Amino acid sequence: MTDLPVGGAAPDASLPATLAPRAGVRAMWRRPSARRYAFGYTLLAPAVLYVGLLVGLPFLFSLYLAMSDASVGEPIARFVGLENFKAALESPTFYVALRNSLVFTIGAGIMKSLLGTTLAFLLVQPFKGRKVVRALIVIPFTLPIAVSVLGWKWMFDSQFSVINWALSQLHLIGGYGSASWPVWLGQPTLALFSVMFVNVWRGFPFGAIVLLAGLTSIPPEIVDAARVDGASFLARFRKVIVPMIAPILFIGAAFDTVFTLSDLSIVYLLTNGGPDGSTEILPTLAYEVGIRAGALGRGAAISLFLFPLLLPAIIILLRTLRRRQY
Amino acid sequence: MATMAMTVSTPRSHRAKEVRRHVLIYLGLVPFLILAVFPIFWMAVTALKQEPDLYRMDVVPFWFHLPPTLKNFNLLFYRTSYGAWIVNTMSISFWVSVITLLTAVPAGYALARLRLPFAENLGIGIFLTYLVPPIILFIPLSRVVSTLNLQDSWWSLVVVYPTFTIPFCTWLLMGFFKTVPFEIEEAAMVDGCGQFGALCRVVLPVSWPGLITAVIFSFTLSMQDFLYSLAFVAFSGQKPVPLGVATELIRGDVYFWGSLMAGALLVGVPVAIIYNLFLDKFITGITGAAIK
Numbered sequence: 001m002t003d004l005p006v007g008g009a010a011p012d013a014s015l016p017a018t019l020a021p022r023a024g025v026r027a028m029w030r031r032p033s034a035r036r037y038a039f040g041y042t043l044l045a046p047a048v049l050y051v052g053l054l055v056g057l058p059f060l061f062s063l064y065l066a067m068s069d070a071s072v073g074e075p076i077a078r079f080v081g082l083e084n085f086k087a088a089l090e091s092p093t094f095y096v097a098l099r100n101s102l103v104f105t106i107g108a109g110i111m112k113s114l115l116g117t118t119l120a121f122l123l124v125q126p127f128k129g130r131k132v133v134r135a136l137i138v139i140p141f142t143l144p145i146a147v148s149v150l151g152w153k154w155m156f157d158s159q160f161s162v163i164n165w166a167l168s169q170l171h172l173i174g175g176y177g178s179a180s181w182p183v184w185l186g187q188p189t190l191a192l193f194s195v196m197f198v199n200v201w202r203g204f205p206f207g208a209i210v211l212l213a214g215l216t217s218i219p220p221e222i223v224d225a226a227r228v229d230g231a232s233f234l235a236r237f238r239k240v241i242v243p244m245i246a247p248i249l250f251i252g253a254a255f256d257t258v259f260t261l262s263d264l265s266i267v268y269l270l271t272n273g274g275p276d277g278s279t280e281i282l283p284t285l286a287y288e289v290g291i292r293a294g295a296l297g298r299g300a301a302i303s304l305f306l307f308p309l310l311l312p313a314i315i316i317l318l319r320t321l322r323r324r325q326y
Numbered sequence: 327m328a329t330m331a332m333t334v335s336t337p338r339s340h341r342a343k344e345v346r347r348h349v350l351i352y353l354g355l356v357p358f359l360i361l362a363v364f365p366i367f368w369m370a371v372t373a374l375k376q377e378p379d380l381y382r383m384d385v386v387p388f389w390f391h392l393p394p395t396l397k398n399f400n401l402l403f404y405r406t407s408y409g410a411w412i413v414n415t416m417s418i419s420f421w422v423s424v425i426t427l428l429t430a431v432p433a434g435y436a437l438a439r440l441r442l443p444f445a446e447n448l449g450i451g452i453f454l455t456y457l458v459p460p461i462i463l464f465i466p467l468s469r470v471v472s473t474l475n476l477q478d479s480w481w482s483l484v485v486v487y488p489t490f491t492i493p494f495c496t497w498l499l500m501g502f503f504k505t506v507p508f509e510i511e512e513a514a515m516v517d518g519c520g521q522f523g524a525l526c527r528v529v530l531p532v533s534w535p536g537l538i539t540a541v542i543f544s545f546t547l548s549m550q551d552f553l554y555s556l557a558f559v560a561f562s563g564q565k566p567v568p569l570g571v572a573t574e575l576i577r578g579d580v581y582f583w584g585s586l587m588a589g590a591l592l593v594g595v596p597v598a599i600i601y602n603l604f605l606d607k608f609i610t611g612i613t614g615a616a617i618k
Contacts, residue, residue, distance in 0.1 A: 039521055040440035047433035047452065047492050050425075054489045055455045058466035065466060115358075122354045127347075133355055135602055137362045142601035144549045146568035147594035151369040154583050160381055162368055162388075176383065205362065213609050248613045255457075255612060262459030265552035269572055283461045283553075290465045291557050300465045307462060314457055321450050 066301040072294035084301035094302065096277055097285040100192065101309070104281055105261045108199045112256065115200065116207025123208060124215045138205040145202065149269045152198045156184035156270070185271050188278035195279050198266050203256055210252035214245030247320045254313040254320075261309055282306050366591075373398055373588035380583055398584035399592070408589055410563050411570035414480045415549070415593065418566055421484040423544040426491045430540060433492075434499025435525060439508075449500055456493035460553045463489065471558050478561040486558070487548045494547065495540040498611045502536035503529070539607050546601040549593075567593040 066084055070077035088094045123134060140148060155162055159176060161184065167173045174180045184194045218241060226240045264283035267273060273280040273288070282305060290299015372380065374394040385391055402408040436442060437449045467486055468477075476482035506529055514524040530537070548566075555569040562574055571589040575582045601608075 036440055036521070037442060040436040040442040040445075043432035043436035043440075044442075044448065047429040047496055048448070050429055050488060050492055051452060051455050054467070054470070054486065055458055055463065055493075058463050058470060059458060061466040061469065062462060065469075118354075119358050122351055122358075125347075125351055127351045133359065137355075137358055138602060138605055139366060139598055140362050142546075142598040142605065143366070143594050144568050144597055146552045146572050147590040148365065150572060150586055150590045151365045154372060154581075154587065155365060155368060157583075160383065165383055165387055201361065201365070209605065209609055210613055213613055251613050258457050258459055262461040264461060264556075268552075268556070286461060286465070287553070287557070291468065296465055296469070303462050303465060306459070310457075310459070314454065317457065318450065318454065321453070 062300045062304060065297050066304050068297045070296040072291075072296060077297065080297070084298050085305075087298065088302050088305065093277060093280065093285065094305075097280045097282050097302075098305070100279060101261060101281040101283075101306075103192065104196055104199070105257060105309075108196045108203065108260055109253075109257065111196070111200045112203045112207045113253075115204040116211055119204065119208035120211035120215060123212055134209075138209060140202045141205045141209075145263070145265050146269065148202065149198060149266050152194075152201075153185075153270055156194055158183045158186055186275055188275060191271050191275060191279045195267050195270050198270065199260055199263070202266075203260065206256060207252060210248060211245070214248035215241070217248070218244050250316050250320050254317040257313040258310055262306060366595075369587040369591050372583055373585075373591055375584060377584065398582075398588040401582065401585045402589050402592075406574055406585075406589075407563050407565070407570065408567075411565050411567045412593065414564060415566040418480050418483050418487065419545045419548055422487045422491055422548050423541045425484070425488045426495050426544045427537065427540060429488070430492050430495035430499055431530070431537065433496045435503050435529065437496070438500045438503035449497065452493050453497045454493075456490055456497070460490075460551070464553055464557045467554070468557055476558075478559055478564055480559060480564045480566065482558040483548075483551075483555055483566065486554050487544075487551065491544045491547055494611065495543055498543065498607070499533075499536055499540060501611070502533060502539075506532060539604060542600060542604050543608065543611075546597055546604070549597045 065077070067079060067081055068077035069080050069083075119137065123130065123137075163184070164173065164176075164181060167182075168175060173182065182190055185191050222244070223236055223240055226236045231239065262283060264281075264287055267279050267281055267284050268287070271279045273284045282302060286299045286303035286306075288299075289295050289302055293299075368388075371388065371390070374396070375390060376392045376395050376397065379390065379392040382391065433452070437445050437452075442448075467489075471477055471482040471485065474482070474485065476485065510528050510532065511524045514528040515521070519527060549568065552568060552572070555566050556573075559565050559569065562570070565573070567589070571586060571593075575586045575589060
């Protein structure tokens with residue numbers, strides 16, 4: 001019996017997975033039967049149709065839009081081939097956005113893994129108050145993203161930033177108006193750092209919890225066996241723990257990459273791409289061109305440039321999920 | 327290693343070691359706790375402060391120097407459409423949950439139970455659509471929304487939010503239904519129920535924890551959206567809370583910080599609490615496939 005729970009919660013873990021099969025009815029489940037297939041595909045149809053019509057078709061439609069000169073006010077679009085992609089590749093703004101998207105995703109990814117790993121190894125220890133600590137630490141991830149970004153916007157205020165207040169009390173920076181007073185969202189490098197930091201703040205609890213789920217899924221006997229066999233801490237970590245939690249880490253990383261790369265709200269609400277385009281990323285650029293300026297075709301082309309960047313994450317996920325079957 | 331030490335040491339030194347271990351762990355956790363919780367604390371203090379109290383850099387800003395006030399909340403309810411935004415958010419969540427349950431429950435059941443050919447691949451396929459991000463879909467979907475004549479209405483969000491709640495909840499429910507024993511259905515069918523009857527009368531009643539989880543995620547995942555509402559709903563009275571707070575409380579260069587924080591937290595905190603309670607199910611939902 002390989003029907004282990006995949007997702008969701010077991011209603012009652014003590015329910016037996018298999019009981020003595022009642023031959024007649026059981027055989028009915030096993031045999032291929034036209035009626036059962038018809039029933040099954042009928043049950044599947046609504047979900048498959050919904051997702052097909054509103055995810056599959058729009059995806060194909062965006063390929064079409066990207067090759068047309070469609071705009072908001074213009075009902076009839078002309079086919080323009082790869083013109084929109086070429087136009088994007090010829091504009092310097094696009095390269096800035098692409099570079100920032102990559103810096104943002106990779107930089108934030110590294111910070112999230114470091115913080116998440118440290119936190120997971122702290123949380124995996126048994127200690128008093130662990131549940132409370134865990135519940136508090138995941139708050140950044142559970143708060144609606146637009147809500148928390150507004151909080152950060154206030155904390156990054158150019159004049160009344162509470163961060164600056166604390167830093168100036170510690171005499172790390174001068175007073176308001178002095179050269180060493182950081183204007184978090186107003187200076188190009190700092191602004192990019194700030195938007196990355198908010199992403200890290202939101203993402204590190206997720207990383208920690210995923211890693212924690214992986215660590216707790218390792219049966220202690222396996223680690224103990226390796227210890228008995230004389231494996232050092234490092235060897236146990238590299239040869240036993242890491243390979244065992246690798247699939248779960250891949251999935252967590254794939255999810256995080258997709259959401260980081262495609263998220264618009266942090267940059268849109270904090271800097272709107274500014275100052276002077278220094279925090280422009282592909283999602284904000286696609287929104288500006290596609291919706292604000294109404295050039296649907298151009299916007300669709302820009303957002304499609306995200307797809308090859310997302311593909312590795314999706315492939316990793318797909319391979320991890322499929323390996324489970326065999 | 328701690329357990330090894332425990333067995334060989336005397337009770338007293340063991341106790342001392344335990345205390346030291348706890349102190350070290352707490353010390354390690356403090357920076358994380360401050361990082362995670364301080365922004366929320368700061369938002370709450372801001373929401374309750376009087377306007378002049380917000381803009382003082384000469385005193386410790388972490389606490390009140392003028393008596394706390396509910397004025398910021400008043401402004402929300404009497405000078406903006408905050409009440410309408412809450413109603414919109416609730417209505418959107420309600421209809422998204424209905425659509426999600428009606429589609430994801432049968433799909434999850436069929437994938438988990440009926441041994442359909444290609445069930446596994448279909449399941450993975452549906453789940454993968456969860457990974458097609460809104461940023462790729464929002465432009466073509468804006469055409470869909472305008473074709474349906476739903477632009478500037480929260481109904482447009484009822485149509486698009488299931489694009490991510492259905493894949494996620496189908497996957498979640500598929501795992502859930504796999505844990506419901508075959509035997510209870512068989513018993514029902516031996517007693518004369520049809521397959522559909524067995525599903526409705528026996529499987530669904532014992533699956534209510536899974537159904538509630540699906541409803542919770544329809545709600546919390548909808549609350550995480552910003553892009554779709556930004557792109558499709560521009561009319562103030564139709565906005566959901568996150569969009570309304572983020573767009574209507576900023577007039578040009580003037581930020582109503584107190585009310586911004588009040589409006590954000592009033593909805594954000596309940597969502598965070600509910601999400602928090604169900605977070606493990608979310609993590610199992612997306613990673614469970616990797617644990618065997």
